[in-house]
Amino acid sequence: MDIVKGYEKEFEELVEIYEKNTNDKSLRSPGVATIIVSGNKVVGLNSVKGMHIKSKERADGLVMIDVEIEDNTIIPIPVHLCTGFLKKRGEQILKFNYIIGSNVKVKFKSHCILTKVEKLHHYMESDMYIGKNSFVTYEDEHFHDEGGGVFVETITRMKIDEGSFFSSKFYETKTRVGRINVVMDIELLKDAKADLESKIYGREDDIIDIKEVLRLNGENSSGIAKSTVFATDRTNAHVVNEAYGNAPYARGHIECNEIVKGNSVEVSTLPLLKVMNDKAELTHEASVGRINQVQLETLMAKGLTEEEAAEFIVNGLLS
Amino acid sequence: MLELRDIKYSKGDNEIIKGINMKFEEGNVYCIIGNNGVGKSTIGYIIMGLSDYRPSQGNIFLDGKDITELSLTERAKSGISLLWQEPARFDGITVENYLKLNRDMKKEEIEETLKLVNLEPSRYMRRYVDKKLSGGERKKVELASCILLKPKYVIMDEPDSGIDIMSLDMIVKVINHFKKMGSAVIVITHRKEIAINCGYSYLICAGKVFLDGESKKIVSYYEKTCDNCGHVNYLEEE
Numbered sequence: 001m002d003i004v005k006g007y008e009k010e011f012e013e014l015v016e017i018y019e020k021n022t023n024d025k026s027l028r029s030p031g032v033a034t035i036i037v038s039g040n041k042v043v044g045l046n047s048v049k050g051m052h053i054k055s056k057e058r059a060d061g062l063v064m065i066d067v068e069i070e071d072n073t074i075i076p077i078p079v080h081l082c083t084g085f086l087k088k089r090g091e092q093i094l095k096f097n098y099i100i101g102s103n104v105k106v107k108f109k110s111h112c113i114l115t116k117v118e119k120l121h122h123y124m125e126s127d128m129y130i131g132k133n134s135f136v137t138y139e140d141e142h143f144h145d146e147g148g149g150v151f152v153e154t155i156t157r158m159k160i161d162e163g164s165f166f167s168s169k170f171y172e173t174k175t176r177v178g179r180i181n182v183v184m185d186i187e188l189l190k191d192a193k194a195d196l197e198s199k200i201y202g203r204e205d206d207i208i209d210i211k212e213v214l215r216l217n218g219e220n221s222s223g224i225a226k227s228t229v230f231a232t233d234r235t236n237a238h239v240v241n242e243a244y245g246n247a248p249y250a251r252g253h254i255e256c257n258e259i260v261k262g263n264s265v266e267v268s269t270l271p272l273l274k275v276m277n278d279k280a281e282l283t284h285e286a287s288v289g290r291i292n293q294v295q296l297e298t299l300m301a302k303g304l305t306e307e308e309a310a311e312f313i314v315n316g317l318l319s
Numbered sequence: 320m321l322e323l324r325d326i327k328y329s330k331g332d333n334e335i336i337k338g339i340n341m342k343f344e345e346g347n348v349y350c351i352i353g354n355n356g357v358g359k360s361t362i363g364y365i366i367m368g369l370s371d372y373r374p375s376q377g378n379i380f381l382d383g384k385d386i387t388e389l390s391l392t393e394r395a396k397s398g399i400s401l402l403w404q405e406p407a408r409f410d411g412i413t414v415e416n417y418l419k420l421n422r423d424m425k426k427e428e429i430e431e432t433l434k435l436v437n438l439e440p441s442r443y444m445r446r447y448v449d450k451k452l453s454g455g456e457r458k459k460v461e462l463a464s465c466i467l468l469k470p471k472y473v474i475m476d477e478p479d480s481g482i483d484i485m486s487l488d489m490i491v492k493v494i495n496h497f498k499k500m501g502s503a504v505i506v507i508t509h510r511k512e513i514a515i516n517c518g519y520s521y522l523i524c525a526g527k528v529f530l531d532g533e534s535k536k537i538v539s540y541y542e543k544t545c546d547n548c549g550h551v552n553y554l555e556e557e
Contacts, residue, residue, distance in 0.1 A: 228410075297369055298407045302420055302468055303395040312421065316411035 001034065007043035014038055014084040017113050021143050021174070026077070033079040037063060037094065038086060048075060064095045071101035071131065079106060084113035085120055094124040102131035102161070110140040112152070115175065119149040126156045133163040142172040142180075148204055150178035157185050160192040162218065167195040173230075173318040177206040184211070184225075190218035190247075196225040199318045202235030202265075211240040216250035216280065226255040227269075230314050234264045242272040245280025252281075258288040259314065320344050321366070321399070321472050321503065326377035328358075328365055335361055337526040338377070345471055348494055348504040350514045350534055352541055353523035354548070359507045360404060362523070363474040366505070367401040368394040381472075398471030404480055404507075406461040408449050415444040418464055432463045435496065437489050454481035462493055473497055474505045479513055491516050514538045 003011050014036060015027050026032050033051055036044035040063055042055040050073030054066040069075070085092050100106065114120055130136050144150040152172075160166050170182055177200060186194050194214065202208050212225040229237045243252035256269040273282040291310050299309035321343040328336035336358050343349055351359050364372040366379065368391045378387045381397055389397065409417065418429050430440040436459040446452065448460060458481045465473055478490050494516060497504045508514055520537035522530040524545070530537055 292407070293370070295407045295409060297391060298403060299420070300391045301367055301369075301395050301401045302464065303392060304420065305392050308421070312412070313409065316409050316416075319411040 001028065001030065001044055001046040003044050004042065007038065007041060010038040010041075010084075010086055011036060011043045013086060014043075014082060014113055017084065017115060017143070018082055018111055021113070021115075022111070022141075027080055027082065029077075032077050033075065035065060035067075035079075035081050037065075037083045037092075039084075039090065039092060044082075048077075048079075049073070051075060051079070061091065062093045062095060064097070066097045066099075068099045069101055069104050069106060072103045073101065074105045075107075078109045081108060081110040082113065083110075083122075083124070085117055085122065088117060089119045090117075091121045092123070094122075096124065096126040096128075098126065098128040100128065100130045100134055100136060102133055104131065104134040104136070106134075106136055108136070108138045110138065112140070112142040112144075114142070114144045114150045114152070117145050117150060118147060120145075121151045121153070123153045124155070126154075128156065128158045130158070130160045130164045130166055132161045134161075135165050137167045137169075139169045140171070142175070144172070144175045144178055146176045148176050148178045148206065150176075151180075152178070153181045155183045159187045160189060160194060162190045162192060165193045165195075168197065170198040171200075171318075173199055173201040176203055177201070177208060179207040181209040182211070183213075185213040185215070186223065187215040187217055188221035188223055188250075190220060192218055192221045194223040194225075196223070198227045200227075200229050200237075201314075201318055202229060202231040202237055203233055205234045206236070208235065208237040208239075210238075212242070212254070214243040214252050214254070215246065216244060216252050217246045218250070219247045220249045221247060222251040224253045224255070227257070228317050229256075229258045229267065230261070230318060231258060231265045231267050232261045234262075235267070236265075237267045239267075239269045240272070241269070241284065243274070243282045243284070245273075245275040245282045246277060248277050248279035250277065250280040253283045253285075255285045256288075257286075257317070259291055259317065260289060261291070261310070320380075320382060322380040323362075323366070324378050324380065326362075326365060326374045326379070328361060328372065329375045334375075335526050336365065336374070339523075339526075339528050341521055341528065341531075343472060343503045343505055345503045346498060346501050347519065348498055348506065348517045350517035350520040350537070351505060351507045351523060352509060352514050352520050352537065353529075354509060354545055357523045358526040359509075359523050360476050363401060363476050363505070363507050366472075366474055367391065367399060395468075400465050400468050400470035400473045402461055402465045402473065402475040402478055404476040405454075406457050408452070408457065410447065410449045412448050413444065414438075414446050414448055414460055417448045417460065418467055420464075424467070429463075429467070432466050435466065435489075436460075436462045436493065437486060438463070455483055455486070458482050459486075459489075462490075466493065466496065469500060470497075470502055472503045472505065474507065476507045477509075478506060479508070479510055487512055511538055511542060514541075 241254035
């Protein structure tokens with residue numbers, strides 16, 4: 001692991017917070033590819049065979065990170081992307097550019113540690129190209145400060161080439177959201193598959209915006225985009241799921257479940273399906289409302305109180 | 320003993336249950352039999368205390384104590400349990416966690432129970448209780464859940480629905496398991512093969528107990544009479 005001189009303390013602090021929140025001790029391991037960013041500085045980098053990481057910090061505070069994975073590379077241990085902010089206030093702007101070759105197998109684990117801030121704007125823009133017949137998974141978990149002063153914007157654009165599979169999980173369920181805006185826009189070529197899942201737990205006056213777009217441009221491409229939001233207190237949540245069936249035998253499914261608790265919650269969902277080829281097939285499911293009564297009564301008939309039953313159901317949905 | 324005294328239940332202007340009396344004693348197996356739409360499941364829901372199934376008249380007694388006003392949770396804690404005809408699905412909850420239900424429970428006990436309902440533990444413990452389970456698999460998980468609750472009174476609403484014919488023997492085995500545990504089993508069914516294994520039956524017709532007595536006799540009457548009955552069941556619920 002290359003730790004930038006003078007930033008050892010920040011590196012240690014971020015790793016400690018991560019380990020405390022996840023019980024995962026693998027970040028320091030030399031066999032694990034890792035990118036650790038603190039504020040507007042890349043403080044730790046570790047690469048593995050077949051993977052190349054370059055970073056650049058601009059004077060205006062923008063951090064640019066290029067990740068390239070060679071064709072036919074299999075990375076058996078997840079690649080860790082850890083972004084944190086240890087000052088009380090500020091702005092963190094990150095630009096990731098991924099080029100993933102053909103026949104690659106890799107799993108990314110991203111963690112965003114923003115637990116010590118009062119007011120922060122965290123902006124992360126990512127472009128990812130996945131070559132042919134590759135298998136890529138991306139898990140993004142956020143830990144925010146309980147004061148609600150974090151504003152996270154994460155914009156991802158992707159192109160998935162022929163025969164490849166991509167799955168993404170975005171979770172912000174363990175800590176307060178603050179304000180979050182998640183955008184995922186994915187183009188799928190022939191025989192490509194994508195599986196997107198977002199789960200967010202809104203508390204107090206959190207603001208949640210999710211937009212997931214599947215562009216099924218290749219023949220026989222398929223994708224699922226599923227969002228689950230548990231909105232409590234005065235949470236304001238808006239989810240947009242879009243799917244475009246532009247090629248023969250393209251199949252897309254979008255699903256949004258927003259569970260509300262309390263009378264001051266404001267939630268909405270907007271599905272958009274557009275078919276441009278008569279052999280494409282798109283479906284959607286959406287539900288907005290309180291916890292399903294039959295599920296509640298099923299558990300209450302086993303002795304749980306209504307509160308316990310609701311917690312049990314929500315924990316499952318957000319797990 | 321669980322006792323229903325003069326229970327009536329209405330939905331809007333429609334009286335669905337019209338004054339029924341029933342008694343269930345621990346360690347015995349009972350059957351509530353009747354054609355579709357006569358109010359069999361409604362009786363089960365009234366006993367369990369589901370929110371939309373509060374009786375408009377009459378009382379329910381458990382060991383001499385009036386439980387008519389007890390909530391669903393309180394009735395469950397008193398030892399009443401319901402095997403749902405079509406159990407709900409739960410995203411993100413594994414079979415193991417669903418069966419544990421926040422309780423301390425030995426893994427071996429869960430595994431043994433899954434085996435009892437013909438589910439191989441290694442294949443099912445980590446699966447989710449969601450829509451990826453087939454109707455039959457979900458029903459078997461619910462059976463396992465009921466067994467692990469160790470109820471004093473278990474209402475089994477159409478226990479064989481959604482389950483393959485090969486598993487009918489398993490249902491009978493589970494009923495006998497409950498009986499051995501000392502539970503009162505209340506089986507709601509219209510299947511002769513299930514009803515015949517019960518000790519005492521209540522034949523329901525249009526919201527009333529039409530006949531009750533030893534199961535063989537009631538089932539025989541039901542087969543001969545009710546199958547071809549021109550009587551119109553005007554209850555469209557269930």
